[in-house]
Amino acid sequence: MMANVRPMLRPPRFEAGVLGWAHANLFNSWHNSVLSVVVGAVLLLALWFGLRWAILTADWSVIATVGGRFVIGSYNSDQACAGNNCFWRPQVSLLMVTMLLGMGWGMAGGGVTKRIAIIVGVVIALFAFLPYSFERMGMDVRLLLLANVPAIGAGWALARYTRFGTVKWIVIFSVAAFLLTIILLRGIAGIPGLQPVAVQHWGGLTLNLILAVAGITLSLPIGIALALGRRSHLPVVKTLCVVFIEVFRGVPLITLLFMSQHLVPLALPQTFPRDSLLSAAVVITMFSAAYMAENIRGGLQALHPGQEEAARALGLSGWQTTLRISLPQVIRSVIPAIVGQFIGLFKDTSLVYIIGMVDITEIGRTFILGNPEFRISTKEVFIFIALAFWVFTYGMSYVSRKIEGHLGVGQR
Amino acid sequence: MTNGENAAGPEDIIVCRDVHKWYGSFHALKGVSTTVKRGQVVVIIGPSGSGKSTFIRTLNRLEHHQRGDIVVDGIELTDDVRNIDAIRRDVGMVFQSFNLFPHLTVMGNITLAPMKVKKLPAREAEEIAVQLLERVGIQDQADKYPAQLSGGQQQRAAIARALAMQPNIMLFDEPTSALDPEMIKEVLEVMRELAASFMTILAVSHELGFAREVADRIVMFDEGEIVEDLPPNDFFDNPRHERVKRFLSQIL
Numbered sequence: 001m002m003a004n005v006r007p008m009l010r011p012p013r014f015e016a017g018v019l020g021w022a023h024a025n026l027f028n029s030w031h032n033s034v035l036s037v038v039v040g041a042v043l044l045l046a047l048w049f050g051l052r053w054a055i056l057t058a059d060w061s062v063i064a065t066v067g068g069r070f071v072i073g074s075y076n077s078d079q080a081c082a083g084n085n086c087f088w089r090p091q092v093s094l095l096m097v098t099m100l101l102g103m104g105w106g107m108a109g110g111g112v113t114k115r116i117a118i119i120v121g122v123v124i125a126l127f128a129f130l131p132y133s134f135e136r137m138g139m140d141v142r143l144l145l146l147a148n149v150p151a152i153g154a155g156w157a158l159a160r161y162t163r164f165g166t167v168k169w170i171v172i173f174s175v176a177a178f179l180l181t182i183i184l185l186r187g188i189a190g191i192p193g194l195q196p197v198a199v200q201h202w203g204g205l206t207l208n209l210i211l212a213v214a215g216i217t218l219s220l221p222i223g224i225a226l227a228l229g230r231r232s233h234l235p236v237v238k239t240l241c242v243v244f245i246e247v248f249r250g251v252p253l254i255t256l257l258f259m260s261q262h263l264v265p266l267a268l269p270q271t272f273p274r275d276s277l278l279s280a281a282v283v284i285t286m287f288s289a290a291y292m293a294e295n296i297r298g299g300l301q302a303l304h305p306g307q308e309e310a311a312r313a314l315g316l317s318g319w320q321t322t323l324r325i326s327l328p329q330v331i332r333s334v335i336p337a338i339v340g341q342f343i344g345l346f347k348d349t350s351l352v353y354i355i356g357m358v359d360i361t362e363i364g365r366t367f368i369l370g371n372p373e374f375r376i377s378t379k380e381v382f383i384f385i386a387l388a389f390w391v392f393t394y395g396m397s398y399v400s401r402k403i404e405g406h407l408g409v410g411q412r
Numbered sequence: 413m414t415n416g417e418n419a420a421g422p423e424d425i426i427v428c429r430d431v432h433k434w435y436g437s438f439h440a441l442k443g444v445s446t447t448v449k450r451g452q453v454v455v456i457i458g459p460s461g462s463g464k465s466t467f468i469r470t471l472n473r474l475e476h477h478q479r480g481d482i483v484v485d486g487i488e489l490t491d492d493v494r495n496i497d498a499i500r501r502d503v504g505m506v507f508q509s510f511n512l513f514p515h516l517t518v519m520g521n522i523t524l525a526p527m528k529v530k531k532l533p534a535r536e537a538e539e540i541a542v543q544l545l546e547r548v549g550i551q552d553q554a555d556k557y558p559a560q561l562s563g564g565q566q567q568r569a570a571i572a573r574a575l576a577m578q579p580n581i582m583l584f585d586e587p588t589s590a591l592d593p594e595m596i597k598e599v600l601e602v603m604r605e606l607a608a609s610f611m612t613i614l615a616v617s618h619e620l621g622f623a624r625e626v627a628d629r630i631v632m633f634d635e636g637e638i639v640e641d642l643p644p645n646d647f648f649d650n651p652r653h654e655r656v657k658r659f660l661s662q663i664l
Contacts, residue, residue: 304509304511306507306509306511307511307513309474309507309511310505310507310511310512310513310570311513312474312500313472313474313500313503313504313505313574314500314524314525314529314573314574314577315497315500315501315525315529315577316524316525316528316529317497320528320529324524324528325513328515329513329514329515332515
């Protein structure tokens with residue numbers, strides 16, 4: 001009746017399209033228009049000078065000169081790996097990582113894992129074809145880099161066509177790959193080609209990544225345990241957790257790292273080798289776990305009490321309620337905070353330079369200090385390092401957004 | 413009809429004797445004694461803060477009482493964890509705010525407790541769930557998440573979740589207070605059907621039409637005490653206490 005007669009109304013002209021957007025957001029009043037023009041001009045100028053410098057003035061050859069040291073530090077130097085080429089060892093570790101990526105893609109069948117696996121494969125293959133050649137980067141290095149492409153494919157096929165394509169197996173393989181990496185990098189005395197390489201020679205991005213992976217995978221479960229412990233009704237458990245959290249949160253990471261050199265060995269048997277990498281990893285993990293615990297606790301407090309009541313009323317035990325009802329909801333709701341914590345942890349791994357470990361930032365610094373003729377290239381070196389960090393942190397934030405979207409199905 | 417006298421017999425599924433509950437210094441339950449027979453439907457009313465919700469929450473020990481005895485289906489409620497677990501398996505509860513688990517589908521909500529508490533195999537638990545969803549009239553919503561359902565559908569799913577443990581007693585804590593009128597109707601319909609199936613029901617509710625039609629007894633709480641306990645007709649037509657008359661005149 002009436003509804004049939006009423007004509008369809010078009011949206012007002014300025015509310016759709018690019019022009020509409022610009023009008024609504026940038027030029028909706030005279031002072032906003034002035035602001036938009038000024039800010040736009042500044043941005044354009046900055047972009048112009050930035051690009052002109054990056055393309056015309058900057059001399060990026062310094063990156064190739066530092067080369068593999070960005071990735072593995074002095075691991076392949078004569079002091080670390082006398083008379084041999086040890087570059088293949090971190091490279092085999094990389095192969096395991098890319099294979100796991102391929103498995104993730106094969107299991108998920110597409111989506112984020114597929115995109116990441118393809119990007120990583122392409123980037124690594126591009127490195128293999130770089131026209132530069134740096135310290136000891138021969139054909140073997142290039143071939144091993146290139147092997148990452150079939151490794152991704154092999155992982156994909158493994159997940160696709162065998163029974164290993166489940167989360168459980170990928171987790172098992174990941175843990176195995178991490179342990180193998182440590183063994184491989186450390187070396188085994190007496191086996192030719194695997195001579196031990198002292199931990200102080202581990203460095204570069206590999207060092208940052210080892211510390212970050214260990215810290216991230218361990219700080220989440222420890223943080224959850226601490227958060228639950230802090231809410232426990234048992235006074236001893238509660239007090240221990242509160243003390244742990246407040247101590248590790250209350251002391252700067254740098255101080256903790258200094259202390260770790262002396263305190264962590266005290267907690268280990270005398271015969272245990274003193275290992276700066278291990279103590280650094282322990283301290284970074286504990287530091288991060290203390291913050292993680294508070295993130296999780298915040299999520300636990302925001303959980304509607306009716307959730308636990310309903311679970312208990314159904315007869316679920318306290319543990320079942322925590323594991324199946326509370327934690328899944330809590331972790332989902334604090335993913336942004338957890339990922340923020342992970343990103344912070346990854347960047348903080350740079351601080352190990354304070355105890356004499358040579359991470360990627362320290363590589364850049366010592367390279368320039370040791371080679372005064374490259375002083376002029378300081379900008380290029382640190383922009384490259386910043387970019388290297390950013391690629392990984394952006395990757396984490398990208399994956400977390402995808403996970404949030406995926407878990408958000410049917411959620412309010 | 414027994415009106416909360418203390419003669420416990422084999423028919424009595426819930427027996428409360430002189431139950432007291434304090435929150436700090438606030439005396440929430442002041443010596444509640446009552447008995448519910450198997451298959452009875454008891455509607456509990458009363459002004460807010462009168463202790464009616466607290467009372468039914470003591471029956472599955474979501475709240476613990478500090479004095480007096482509660483015996484549910486032959487099991488005395490004490491701090492013994494085994495007793496509490498046994499009673500919770502036997503007593504289903506439906507909440508005002510549904511409290512469905514938002515990270516699980518409707519099917520997941522219903523099958524969780526049978527699988528984890530009763531250790532039923534998944535297939536068996538799912539069969540039970542399908543039957544229950546049909547019974548509450550939302551069989552086509554099994555794979556949705558709670559947030560995708562209307563309030564009335566959520567509350568019906570919550571009822572199905574409680575029934576999946578095959579309880580002998582159902583507690584309803586203001587099950588329709590958070591719902592729009594047309595959704596209240598569909599939830600009451602399910603409760604009506606439950607009552608007709610000889611389930612023992614204790615419901616805190618202000619749906620007086622429902623109470624008049626379905627209840628065997630209406631119990632009124634005020635200031636932590638039971639002030640009236642009568643069959644619906646007597647309750648509405650000849651209330652014995654001034655407080656009941658005043659309360660009825662306020663909400664009718």
